[in-house]
Structure formats: structure tokens, C-alpha cells
Amino acid sequence: MSKTALITGASSGIGRATARALDKEGFQLVLCGRREERLKELQQELTHPSTVLVFDVSDYGAVKQQLASLSDTFRSIDVLINNAGNAHGLDPAQSASIDDWDAMIDSNVKGLFYVTKEVLPLMPKKNGGLIINMGSIAAKNGYANGSVYCASKAAVDKFTEGLRLDLLADQIRVAAIHPGLVHTEFSAVRFKGDTEKAAKVYEGANPLYAEDIAEIIAFMVTRPLHVNLADVVVMPANQGNAFTLVRQQ
Ligand code: 8X3
Numbered sequence: 001m002s003k004t005a006l007i008t009g010a011s012s013g014i015g016r017a018t019a020r021a022l023d024k025e026g027f028q029l030v031l032c033g034r035r036e037e038r039l040k041e042l043q044q045e046l047t048h049p050s051t052v053l054v055f056d057v058s059d060y061g062a063v064k065q066q067l068a069s070l071s072d073t074f075r076s077i078d079v080l081i082n083n084a085g086n087a088h089g090l091d092p093a094q095s096a097s098i099d100d101w102d103a104m105i106d107s108n109v110k111g112l113f114y115v116t117k118e119v120l121p122l123m124p125k126k127n128g129g130l131i132i133n134m135g136s137i138a139a140k141n142g143y144a145n146g147s148v149y150c151a152s153k154a155a156v157d158k159f160t161e162g163l164r165l166d167l168l169a170d171q172i173r174v175a176a177i178h179p180g181l182v183h184t185e186f187s188a189v190r191f192k193g194d195t196e197k198a199a200k201v202y203e204g205a206n207p208l209y210a211e212d213i214a215e216i217i218a219f220m221v222t223r224p225l226h227v228n229l230a231d232v233v234v235m236p237a238n239q240g241n242a243f244t245l246v247r248q249q
Contacts, residue, residue, distance in 0.1 A: 002048060005221070006030035006077045008057055008115055009084030011038035013184035014134065017214035018081055023048050025218055030074050032057075032066070032115075033084070049073065057084045057111025067118045077122045079221055080131045082112045082156075087149045087190040101148045108152035113159065120172075128225040129172035132217060133160045137180040137235060141242035150242075153178075164230065173228040175220060180235030181245060183207040204247035208236050 005022045009015035011033035019029055019042055029050040031039045039052040051074050055062035085108035088100035112133060123129040138146060139153035157176060164174035187198035213234065220229045239245040 002026050002028050003078040004028045004030065004074055004076060005079035005081060006032060006119060007081040007083055008032045008111075009134075010042065011035040013186065014179070014182065014210045014213045014217075015081070015083040016042055017210035018083065018217050019046065019050075021211075021214040021218040022079070022081075022221065023050075025222055027079065027221075028074065030070065030077065056107075057115050058106035060110075060114045063111075063114045063118050067115075067122070070122070075122055076124055077119050078124065078127070078129055080116065080119045080123070081217065082115060082131065082133045084111060084115075085134060085152070085156075087146070087186060089192070090145045090149075090190055092145055093147050096145075096148065104148055104152045108149075109155045109159075112156060116159075116163065123170075123172055125170040125172065127171070129167075129170070130221060130228075131163065131167075131172065131174045132220060133174070133176045135160070135176040135178040137178055137233065137239075137242040139176075139178055140233065143243045160231075164228075171225075173230075175228055175230050175232065177213065177217060177220070178231070178233045179208060179213050180233075180239045180242070181205055181207040182213060183209050204249065205245055206236055206238055206248060208234065 005027045007015050007019050010019050010031040023046040028048045031050055032053045033039050034056050036054045043050050053066040055066040088103045089096055133156050135156045136153040138150040139157040142150040160174055160176040167174055183202050187201040188195055191197040
């Protein structure tokens with residue numbers, strides 16, 4: 001029987017690329033996101049069975065209700081990819097918006113916790129389960145104007161460490177992947193649709209692409225059961241840390 005992976009934030013970027021990569025590896029998929037159209041489009045191109053759940057990770061009631069609605073075919077989740085999350089704004093703490101801060105904490109932190117809590121009872125114990133949390137290079141280095149975004153990813157980093165210990169006896173592996181600069185809708189969301197500003201972030205940066213991260217996630221997921229790539233940091237070759245990147249002219 002094929003294994004099942006649940007991916008949050010599957011409608012775009014790293015989530016969508018990961019869905020494609022895991023489909024290639026033979027997984028059946030639970031595609032979760034807020035944009036039903038996009039999830040359904042993605043579903044059309046997959047070769048293995050999949051189902052779509054539409055919810056916002058920051059709405060605990062919706063998380064509970066949607067996961068409870070899974071049919072028997074998809075109720076046993078072997079792999080959870082906690083990918084949903086975003087940055088909102090890039091401003092100094094003095095002038096940053098509380099709404100932006102709330103949005104980041106609600107999805108990147110609380111949302112990830114909610115989904116994990118509700119998926120855990122659906123993960124078979126001692127059967128090679130794996131949870132991969134989407135961290136960020138921002139979990140490792142705090143940077144100016146991104147204090148709350150960095151804090152939200154640092155929370156994911158520490159949650160990952162604690163959860164790994166909690167689940168040791170159940171033999172469910174817990175890992176995080178921490179990407180640096182990846183060319184996705186991330187910057188467009190951070191800058192609230194200002195695509196010019198977003199494009200500048202990637203100019204001359206030789207960034208990673210969603211497929212680069214998806215390929216690494218697929219590698220993590222397909223390791224033998226005694227192997228856990230627990231904490232994976234991945235940057236473009238010309239990035240040194242969260243705030244040091246050499247641009248090509
Ligand atoms: C996204 C990477 O460098 O913009 O998590 O914080 S960065």
C-alpha cells in the first residue's frame with residue numbers, strides 16, 4: 001500500500017513543488033491550503049491518489065474539522081510536511097504593524113502547532129513516520145526589520161527539537177529544513193503585492209528555487225527508517241547567512 005503525505009501550503013511555492021516530488025516518489029497526498037482552485041489544479045497533474053483540504057492553518061476549529069473529515073483512504077498519515085507560513089512586512093519593530101506580527105505568529109507558529117497536534121493521532125507509531133517542519137535561515141540568524149519573522153521561525157526550530165524528543169518512543173522522526181533565499185511568492189507576500197520590490201530581492205542573487213527544496217525534502221523522506229536528517233540548512237551558494245549574500249552584477 002502506498003504511503004500518505006500531508007502537505008500544508010501546497011497551493012504554491014515549496015509546498016506545491018514538494019507535492020510534485022512526493023507524487024513522483026509514489027506517495028498519495030493530502031493537499032492542504034487556502035486556495036481550493038489551485039489545489040485542484042495541482043491535483044489534476046498528480047499520478048497517485050490525492051485529496052484536497054481547504055483551510056487556514058491558523059484557524060484551529062477548521063484544522064480540527066478538516067482533518068476529521070478525511071476518508072479512510074487518507075486517514076493514516078505517514079509523512080507530515082508542515083510547510084504553510086509566510087512573512088508579512090519587513091520593518092523595524094518600532095514601526096512594524098501588529099497585524100503583520102499577528103499574521104506571522106498565527107500561521108508560522110500557532111498554525112504549525114495546530115496541524116501537528118491534529119495529525120499526530122493519525123500517524124502510525126513505529127512505522128517510519130516523519131514530520132518535516134519548514135524552518136528558515138531566519139531561525140538561525142535574527143536580522144534587522146525581520147525580528148518577528150525570525151522569532152516565528154526560531155519557534156519552529158525549538159518546537160522541532162522538543163517534538164523530536166516527545167516522539168522518540170513512538171519512532172516518529174521529526175526534522176526541520178531551513179532554507180535561505182528561495183525564489184517563490186514569499187517576497188511578493190512579504191511586500192504585500194509590490195512585485196517590483198519583490199523582484200529586487202532575487203536580482204543577481206542566484207537564488208534557490210522551490211524545486212531545489214522539494215528535491216531535498218524528497219531525499220529526507222526517502223531515507224531508510226533508521227536515518228533522520230534532523231536539521232537541514234540550505235542556502236544558495238553565494239549566501240553565507242541570513243544577512244550576507246553576494247550579488248552578481
Ligand atoms: C526565508 C528566508 O532569508 O528571507 O525564510 O529570511 S529569508
